[in-house]
Every structure is written in C-alpha cells, then in structure tokens.
Amino acid sequence: MRFRNRTALITGAGVGIGRAAALRMAEEGANVVIFDVNPETLGTVEREVRAFTENVLACVCDVSDEESVNKLVKDAEKRFGGVDILVNNAALWRCWKSFQDTTTEDWRRYMDVNVMGTVYMTKAVLPGMLARKYGRIVNVASVAGVYGNANMAHYSATKGAVIAMTRALAKEVTDKGVLVNCVSPGSVSSSEDPDVHSFQPSTLSFMGRTGTDAENANLICFLASDEASYISGQNIQIDGCRRKQ
Numbered sequence: 001m002r003f004r005n006r007t008a009l010i011t012g013a014g015v016g017i018g019r020a021a022a023l024r025m026a027e028e029g030a031n032v033v034i035f036d037v038n039p040e041t042l043g044t045v046e047r048e049v050r051a052f053t054e055n056v057l058a059c060v061c062d063v064s065d066e067e068s069v070n071k072l073v074k075d076a077e078k079r080f081g082g083v084d085i086l087v088n089n090a091a092l093w094r095c096w097k098s099f100q101d102t103t104t105e106d107w108r109r110y111m112d113v114n115v116m117g118t119v120y121m122t123k124a125v126l127p128g129m130l131a132r133k134y135g136r137i138v139n140v141a142s143v144a145g146v147y148g149n150a151n152m153a154h155y156s157a158t159k160g161a162v163i164a165m166t167r168a169l170a171k172e173v174t175d176k177g178v179l180v181n182c183v184s185p186g187s188v189s190s191s192e193d194p195d196v197h198s199f200q201p202s203t204l205s206f207m208g209r210t211g212t213d214a215e216n217a218n219l220i221c222f223l224a225s226d227e228a229s230y231i232s233g234q235n236i237q238i239d240g241c242r243r244k245q
C-alpha cells in the first residue's frame with residue numbers, strides 16, 4: 001500500500017491517464033481527490049474509486065478558473081487535512097491545425113488550460129506541501145513539448161512550458177521536501193476506451209503500438225511515491241521509443 005495515509009489530487013481524472021492514475025492510487029491506499037470539468041465522467045470515476053475506498057472527493061472544476069481551483073483545493077485540504085500528491089493531468093489536446101489556421105483564441109484557451117491550469121493548481125497546493133515539508137507534484141506533459149508536433153504548435157508550446165516549469169520549480173522547492181517531476185507520454189490508447197490495458201498499433205514508436213493508460217499511470221504513481229525519493233526536476237518520456245517526428 002504505497003499511498004496509505006497520503007492524499008492525492010488528480011486533475012482531468014474523468015477519463016484516460018488521469019482516471020487510471022486515480023484508480024491505481026485508490027487501490028494502493030490513497031485518499032483520492034478527483035477534479036474534472038465533465039460532471040458525467042467524473043461521477044463514473046468517483047463510483048469506480050469507491051470500489052477501493054470511501055475516502056474520495058469528486059469536484060467539478062475547470063482548472064483554468066483560478067477562483068474555483070482555490071476554493072476546491074481548500075475544500076479538499078479541509079476534508080483530508082492536506083494534499084500530499086498533485087497530478088496535473090487535465091489538458092486540451094485534440095486540435096490539429098496548421099500554425100496559420102490556429103487562432104489567437106485557440107492559443108489563449110490552450111495556454112489558459114494547459115499552462116495556467118497547472119500554475120493555478122500548483123500555487124493552490126504548494127503552501128500546504130511546504131508547510132508539511134512533504135509533497136509530490138507530477139505534471140503530465142507530452143513528447144510534443146520536447147520535439148514539437150506539426151499542426152499542434154499551440155499544444156506543443158503549452159507542453160514545453162509545463163516541462164520548463166517543472167524543472168524550474170523543482171530547483172526552488174526540492175530542498176523543502178517537495179519533489180516535482182514531469183511525464184511526457186507519446187501516443188496513448190484512446191482515452192474513451194475504459195480498458196486501462198488496451199492499446200492500438202502505432203507507427204510512431206519502435207514498439208509498434210500506443211502506450212496504455214495503465215502504463216502511464218504506473219510511471220505517475222512511481223514518481224508520486226516514496227520509491228522515487230531521489231528524483232526531482234526530471235521530464236521522463238514514456239513513448240515506446242519514439243520515432244522522432
């Protein structure tokens with residue numbers, strides 16, 4: 001039970017990687033706080049988490065709304081006495097547009113959710129972690145933030161920002177007990193598929209397949225656990241040996 005007596009807050013937990021991480025942490029003893037903007041999928045995951053623990057708090061939250069983030073993080077801290085683990089997973093990414101076709105509004109929305117959502121969540125949770133001298137922050141970026149994806153310049157830029165923020169913040173807080181890392185998935189199986197072990201063929205990796213939600217959750221849970229006690233400021237790619245685009 002790696003997460004006994006730990007409280008984990010996972011954003012974008014309604015489907016995909018976030019859902020798989022929430023279920024895994026609950027299975028391994030965590031109190032689980034799940035945030036998502038979609039109330040239906042959030043409710044489904046809340047019920048799934050209850051198979052492992054009654055210590056679950058589900059909050060409908062748009063991470064780009066700072067006021068709402070601050071209020072709901074306070075609620076979570078009140079309920080469980082603090083947040084030990086933050087997984088910044090919520091993001092927008094399903095938009096393929098040439099740079100020329102990507103509007104200023106597209107850029108702003110992606111920056112607001114993917115970058116500022118990560119900033120707001122981290123700012124809300126960090127004071128409690130610093131006060132308790134313990135914290136694990138795992139940001140979910142993407143290989144797009146490392147290599148840049150064609151027709152996804154705005155998405156790629158947000159994920160590059162998350163990777164850089166991870167490295168910078170780690171240098172400020174690692175000596176205070178808060179370890180900050182990033183995972184960068186390559187192609188992942190469709191997040192609409194509820195089977196966390198499913199994958200599809202993919203020419204984008206030398207493994208010839210996509211990664212599964214469970215494989216991504218494994219890495220997130222490792223970095224969020226005390227097994228990763230000497231790792232901070234890293235971006236770890238989980239991409240089946242990516243054929244760089």
Ligand SMILES: NC(=O)c1ccc[n+]([C@@H]2O[C@H](COP(=O)([O-])OP(=O)(O)OC[C@H]3O[C@@H](n4cnc5c(N)ncnc54)[C@H](O)[C@@H]3O)[C@@H](O)[C@H]2O)c1
Binds near residue numbers: 063142189
């Ligand atoms: N799936 C992939 O192929 C892939 C590849 C690389 C990186 N990633 C990253 O992994 C993470 C999870 O992706 P996924 O494909 O598993 O899930 P997804 O993109 O299908 O779902 C993300 C979840 O976040 C929620 N969400 C979106 N906007 C939100 C907001 N403003 N506030 C709160 N919640 C919000 C959605 O409702 C959804 O439940 C994302 O950060 C994504 O960029 C995914």
